Amino acid sequence: MKTMKKLLCLVACIAIIAGVFAGCAQKNQNEGNADGKITISVNNWPKDTEKEKLATFNGYVEKLKEQHPNIELKTYTSGYSVESFFTDAASGQLTNLYYAPYTEAKKIIDAGFAKDITKWIKEYGYDTGVNPGIMKILVRDDKYYGVPFSSYNQGLMFNMNLLEAAGYVNEDGSPVVPDTYDELTEMAKAIKDKTGKAGFFMSTKGTEGGWQFMNLAWSFGVTFMEQVDGKWQAKFDSDEAVAAMQYFKDWKWKYDILPVNNLVNRDDMKKMFAADEVAMAYYTKDMVEQPILNYGMNKDDIGGGVIPAGPAGRYSQMGGGLWLVSPETTDEQVDAIFKWLEVKGDTPKFNDSVKASLEQSLSSEKESGLLVLPQPVPLWVSEERAESEKALYEQYKNYNPILWPMLNSSEDLILKEEPPMYAQELYAALSAVMQRMLTDENADPRAEMEKANAAFQKDYLDKLN
Amino acid sequence: MKQEIAVNTNSKIKSSGICSKIIKTVKKDWAGWLMLAPCVLAFLIFSWQPIVTTIITSFYETTGFEVGKFVGLDNYISVVTDSHFITTVVNTFEYALWSFIFGCIPPIIIAVFLNEITFMKGYLRAAVYMPNMIPGVAIALMWTIMFDPSEGGLLNMLLGALGFETSMWLNDPDKVIELIVLTMAWRGIGSTVIIYIANLQGVNHDLYEAATLDGAGIFKRIRHVTLPHMSGLIKVMMLLNIINSFKIYDEPISMTGGGPSYASQTLTMLIQDYAFTYFRADKAAAVGVLLALLLGVFSIVYFKYNMSSEEGE
Numbered sequence: 001m002k003t004m005k006k007l008l009c010l011v012a013c014i015a016i017i018a019g020v021f022a023g024c025a026q027k028n029q030n031e032g033n034a035d036g037k038i039t040i041s042v043n044n045w046p047k048d049t050e051k052e053k054l055a056t057f058n059g060y061v062e063k064l065k066e067q068h069p070n071i072e073l074k075t076y077t078s079g080y081s082v083e084s085f086f087t088d089a090a091s092g093q094l095t096n097l098y099y100a101p102y103t104e105a106k107k108i109i110d111a112g113f114a115k116d117i118t119k120w121i122k123e124y125g126y127d128t129g130v131n132p133g134i135m136k137i138l139v140r141d142d143k144y145y146g147v148p149f150s151s152y153n154q155g156l157m158f159n160m161n162l163l164e165a166a167g168y169v170n171e172d173g174s175p176v177v178p179d180t181y182d183e184l185t186e187m188a189k190a191i192k193d194k195t196g197k198a199g200f201f202m203s204t205k206g207t208e209g210g211w212q213f214m215n216l217a218w219s220f221g222v223t224f225m226e227q228v229d230g231k232w233q234a235k236f237d238s239d240e241a242v243a244a245m246q247y248f249k250d251w252k253w254k255y256d257i258l259p260v261n262n263l264v265n266r267d268d269m270k271k272m273f274a275a276d277e278v279a280m281a282y283y284t285k286d287m288v289e290q291p292i293l294n295y296g297m298n299k300d301d302i303g304g305g306v307i308p309a310g311p312a313g314r315y316s317q318m319g320g321g322l323w324l325v326s327p328e329t330t331d332e333q334v335d336a337i338f339k340w341l342e343v344k345g346d347t348p349k350f351n352d353s354v355k356a357s358l359e360q361s362l363s364s365e366k367e368s369g370l371l372v373l374p375q376p377v378p379l380w381v382s383e384e385r386a387e388s389e390k391a392l393y394e395q396y397k398n399y400n401p402i403l404w405p406m407l408n409s410s411e412d413l414i415l416k417e418e419p420p421m422y423a424q425e426l427y428a429a430l431s432a433v434m435q436r437m438l439t440d441e442n443a444d445p446r447a448e449m450e451k452a453n454a455a456f457q458k459d460y461l462d463k464l465n
Numbered sequence: 466m467k468q469e470i471a472v473n474t475n476s477k478i479k480s481s482g483i484c485s486k487i488i489k490t491v492k493k494d495w496a497g498w499l500m501l502a503p504c505v506l507a508f509l510i511f512s513w514q515p516i517v518t519t520i521i522t523s524f525y526e527t528t529g530f531e532v533g534k535f536v537g538l539d540n541y542i543s544v545v546t547d548s549h550f551i552t553t554v555v556n557t558f559e560y561a562l563w564s565f566i567f568g569c570i571p572p573i574i575i576a577v578f579l580n581e582i583t584f585m586k587g588y589l590r591a592a593v594y595m596p597n598m599i600p601g602v603a604i605a606l607m608w609t610i611m612f613d614p615s616e617g618g619l620l621n622m623l624l625g626a627l628g629f630e631t632s633m634w635l636n637d638p639d640k641v642i643e644l645i646v647l648t649m650a651w652r653g654i655g656s657t658v659i660i661y662i663a664n665l666q667g668v669n670h671d672l673y674e675a676a677t678l679d680g681a682g683i684f685k686r687i688r689h690v691t692l693p694h695m696s697g698l699i700k701v702m703m704l705l706n707i708i709n710s711f712k713i714y715d716e717p718i719s720m721t722g723g724g725p726s727y728a729s730q731t732l733t734m735l736i737q738d739y740a741f742t743y744f745r746a747d748k749a750a751a752v753g754v755l756l757a758l759l760l761g762v763f764s765i766v767y768f769k770y771n772m773s774s775e776e777g778e
């Protein structure tokens with residue numbers, strides 16, 4: 001009896017230990033099936049609540065089954081998250097194909113979390129078919145590490161209800177678009193005076209403040225860093241940078257056009273914009289989508305225009321979405337991934353299948369009640385594709401052209417990429433200076449910018465030199 | 466030479482003696498040891514392995530999470546000389562100070578009060594504990610809404626109605642840490658109060674009676690009977706509170722993101738920034754080790770007090 005008890009005990013313990021090890025086992029994303037099927041995992045899949053988009057994506061899956069029956073797709077709704085990406089990547093839990101925004105590409109590639117896919121980039125024509133200005137984000141030492149699939153540049157969005165209340169709507173119903181930052185300031189002040197609501201919104205929390213500040217700073221002629229004799233030097237203690245920061249500070253203390261809360265990010269903006277608490281803000285695609293999708297804002301209460309110009313010109317930061325491949329992915333899977341991208345339409349090639357996929361996507365956006373706005377930054381080089389896309393966007397457009405004069409484009413608009421080194425760290429440093437400007441009326445922009453510039457040089461750039 | 470051999474032989478005999486002792490102990494009750502094995506294994510894998518890996522990582526350069534070149538103390542030098550490290554350390558100590566003020570004294574007063582009252586005792590105990598059941602991030606979001614610095618903010622409306630000037634609340638760098646700690650104390654006070662109340666049940670009532678016969682009023686009874694009885698536990702709870710305050714993360718990250726201008730940034734947030742925002746596992750590990758050393762010192766003090774309070778009982 002005693003021996004039996006001990007034996008049972010032994011079996012139970014072995015089972016528990018085996019369970020512990022099984023629980024610790026890595027999820028294997030490199031699944032090759034015995035029946036010759038190749039399984040690839042993909043994230044950023046539409047959620048159950050995004051019915052139209054999900055139906056479109058399920059349509060792509062059907063098409064994949066028809067064209068490539070040996071490829072199986074495992075889908076995950078998770079997108080890019082600052083909190084979880086690093087742990088997912090370090091523990092080999094990334095999906096084979098994963099989404100990341102442009103701003104994250106550099107650090108992901110530098111950290112070795114993206115596979116070198118040069119062979120397929122060339123084979124499938126991405127090296128020559130994508131706008132080189134965008135593709136260079138994904139190139140290191142002549143090797144390619146990803147595929148861009150969407151692009152945008154920041155523009156200016158308007159809450160038409162507040163503009164109307166303040167008398168900034170023209171006779172034909174179009175918004176008055178401020179051409180310069182001075183005009184924007186004047187307009188925002190008038191809106192604040194007449195409605196009591198914030199005339200303009202800028203993020204200040206985390207790294208977002210610095211990210212948005214780029215637009216204003218470039219338009220004042222700021223260069224954030226330069227390589228002199230092979231050595232990196234921080235340059236944002238210049239007169240131009242100080243002037244831009246002073247301009248931002250004046251928005252708070254001289255004109256009082258910003259929200260009262262000084263610690264805000266884009267999530268706050270979406271809520272405030274939908275609740276008619278903010279009249280104008282920089283926009284990217286998600287900032288137009290979320291007030292409609294999550295907060296029930298009428299799409300025709302939103303207008304938009306090109307970003308204002310400053311003393312040194314009209315500058316707007318580019319952004320968009322990328323597909324990257326996890327390092328554990330096998331060559332067979334990479335090939336399957338590129339076939340999937342072709343089915344989905346994220347490819348420089350243009351044929352009936354790609355056209356149908358794009359059409360499906362635009363149609364679902366329209367059915368969801370989202371604004372279908374043309375892509376302002378050309379992603380694909382092929383003229384045939386660009387022309388056909390333009391025609392499709394024209395066919396499915398649901399925005400009121402009167403509310404979107406010039407559609408975020410202008411002849412003098414210069415598109416900029418993010419700074420070349422330590423962009424996130426730079427954004428964080430600038431956000432801190434912005435917060436200081438907003439919380440202390442006596443803060444000196446020159447002193448603060450000089451301090452931030454010196455700290456950035458010491459903490460980051462000096463380590464490169 | 467002979468002596469060396471003698472030493473080696475001695476140590477061999479010694480170590481083989483230890484081994485046989487261990488084997489003997491295990492053999493004596495192998496089923497018991499086997500039952501312990503999963504726990505020991507889990508403890509080694511989930512508690513010690515990350516600690517050891519973190520310490521090792523802090524001495525290497527990393528690419529992503531891959532350990533590369535050995536760099537000695539470079540990571541430590543780099544994080545300590547970072548322009549915002551000192552501010553962050555000072556902030557962390559400030560969190561500890563305010564945690565001491567808000568988190569240590571009020572629970573004693575509330576516990577004594579709840580122990581003394583005779584009506585609605587159960588309801589009040591439950592009410593005090595209630596905030597403890599809400600997740601930290603939810604509490605942080607709730608307070609962020611209440612701390613809205615605009616005139617329409619809940620607390621500002623209250624201030625306005627009472628005729629006071631409105632406040633910038635979390636936007637004020639001089640107040641931000643106090644306010645964050647206040648919200649944490651509001652949430653955490655319940656569990657401390659419950660522990661104190663449990664402790665108070667052990668007070669010998671004869672002492673109260675004797676004190677009353679000697680003419681002691683309620684305050685004298687508390688001072689001369691209740692507080693001396695609680696003193697050991699109070700010391701331990703204070704230390705635990707301070708140790709926990711060094712690990713603050715949820716509240717500042719969701720309420721202020723460390724702002725304004727690093728005014729509410731903590732060491733744990735610095736670790737998060739290095740690891741998840743900048744992908745620098747090596748530097749994150751270095752800050753983690755420094756924080757662990759700091760907490761280690763407090764823990765030693767904690768165990769010392771804990772032992773002395775147990776001996777006192």
